[in-house]
Amino acid sequence: MNVTLLCSVRGCRLPLAREQHRLTCPHAHSFDVARRGYVNLLQPQDRRSARPGDSAAAVAARRRFLSGGFEAELTRAIGDLLTLAPGEALLEVGCGEGHYLHAFTARFGCEGHGVDLSVPAIEAAARHAGLHLVVANADRALPYADASFAAVASITARRNPAEFRRVIREDGRLLLVIPGPDDLVELREAVLGRGLLRDRVDRAVAAFAPRFRLERHERLRHVTRLDAAAIRDVMTGSYRAGRASRRDRLAALGPLAVTLSRDALLFRPVRPRAGRGRAGARRSPPTRPSPAGRSPCPPDPRSAPAA
Ligand SMILES: C[S@@+](CC[C@H](N)C(=O)[O-])C[C@H]1O[C@@H](n2cnc3c(N)ncnc32)[C@H](O)[C@@H]1O
Ligand SMILES: [Zn+2]
Numbered sequence: 001m002n003v004t005l006l007c008s009v010r011g012c013r014l015p016l017a018r019e020q021h022r023l024t025c026p027h028a029h030s031f032d033v034a035r036r037g038y039v040n041l042l043q044p045q046d047r048r049s050a051r052p053g054d055s056a057a058a059v060a061a062r063r064r065f066l067s068g069g070f071e072a073e074l075t076r077a078i079g080d081l082l083t084l085a086p087g088e089a090l091l092e093v094g095c096g097e098g099h100y101l102h103a104f105t106a107r108f109g110c111e112g113h114g115v116d117l118s119v120p121a122i123e124a125a126a127r128h129a130g131l132h133l134v135v136a137n138a139d140r141a142l143p144y145a146d147a148s149f150a151a152v153a154s155i156t157a158r159r160n161p162a163e164f165r166r167v168i169r170e171d172g173r174l175l176l177v178i179p180g181p182d183d184l185v186e187l188r189e190a191v192l193g194r195g196l197l198r199d200r201v202d203r204a205v206a207a208f209a210p211r212f213r214l215e216r217h218e219r220l221r222h223v224t225r226l227d228a229a230a231i232r233d234v235m236t237g238s239y240r241a242g243r244a245s246r247r248d249r250l251a252a253l254g255p256l257a258v259t260l261s262r263d264a265l266l267f268r269p270v271r272p273r274a275g276r277g278r279a280g281a282r283r284s285p286p287t288r289p290s291p292a293g294r295s296p297c298p299p300d301p302r303s304a305p306a307a
Helices: 056-067 072-079 099-108 119-125 161-167 185-192 201-208 228-237 244-251
Strands: 017-019 022-024 030-032 089-093 111-116 132-135 149-155 168-179 212-226 256-269
Touching (some): 056 119, 072 099, 072 212, 089 099, 099 111, 099 149, 111 119, 119 132, 161 168, 161 212, 185 228, 185 244, 185 256, 228 256
Parallel strands (some): 089 111, 089 149, 111 132, 149 168
Antiparallel strands (some): 017 022, 168 256, 212 256
C-alpha cells in the first residue's frame, strides 16, 4: 500500500508500520489488524456512544438496497466525475459498506481506502477484497499522512474541509456528493406529509471555501420503481424512517416510482498563499456550476428553505 497510516493515540500521530497482525508506531502504540483485514484506530475520546456511526440495522438496510441495483446508474454517473490512474490512492470518507469504494477501485484500478466510524459498516465493507479500511472518526484528525490521496470522496457522508485538504495531493480532487433537492421526494411526501425541495449546493460550496474551489457540478437524477421492502430499506439507510408512526406509513406504501437525486460536486484544492496559513486566508472567487455535463444545473425554482 502506498499510503502511510498515522497513530491515533492522542498527541502521537507518528507513522504506523505493519508487523504481522498489528500496526505499531515508534512509541510502541499498537493496533490489531482484524480478522477481516481492517484496523480500528478509534480512541475512546473519538466516540460519543458505545456503538458510534451507523447501526448494524442501517448498514444492512443500505446493503440490501444497494445490492438491488437501484443506485447502479448513479454510481456510474458519479464515477464519471473522477479520473484516477491505476495505483493512485482514493479515500472515501464515511465509506459505509463500501459500495462506491469498491465500484471506483474496480473501475480505475486505483488503491481504495475507506474510513468509517461504524464497525458494522467497515465489517461489511471488508467483504470486498483489496480495500484498505479503517475505523476512525472523520470529524477529528484523519489517520493518514499529508498529501496521501489523488482523490477524496465523501458520498452522502461527513465533511471535514481542513482534514480533506491536508490529505489530498496538490493536484488531487475532492468529490462531494450530497442529496439533491428532490431526492426521495415522493416518499417524503407520503411519509412526512410534505416533500420540501432543499437545495444544499451553495452551503456545501461555502463550507469548502477557501480551501477548495468548485470545478464541476452535476445534478444526477434517476427515477426507479421501488417495492415496499426497498422503500423501507432506502428510508432506513438514509435515516428517514424515524418514528414508529412513520414506519407504519412506510409499511403501507406499495410499489412506487421514486426519485433518487444527487448533487455531485468536484473541487480542486486551492494552493495556500506564500506566508499565510496552510489553507490561505484568501476567499475563493464566487463559483458557478459548470454548464458542461449530462445534466446542467439551473437553480431549482421549487427550492424551498431548509426542511
Ligand atoms: C449515509 S451513509 C453513506 C455511506 C456510503 N458513502 C454510501 O454512499 O454508500 C454515511 C456513513 O457515514 C458514517 N459516519 C457517520 N459519522 C461519521 C464520522 N464522524 N466519521 C466517519 N464516518 C462517519 C456512517 O457510519 C455511515 O456509514
Ligand atoms: Zn503512537
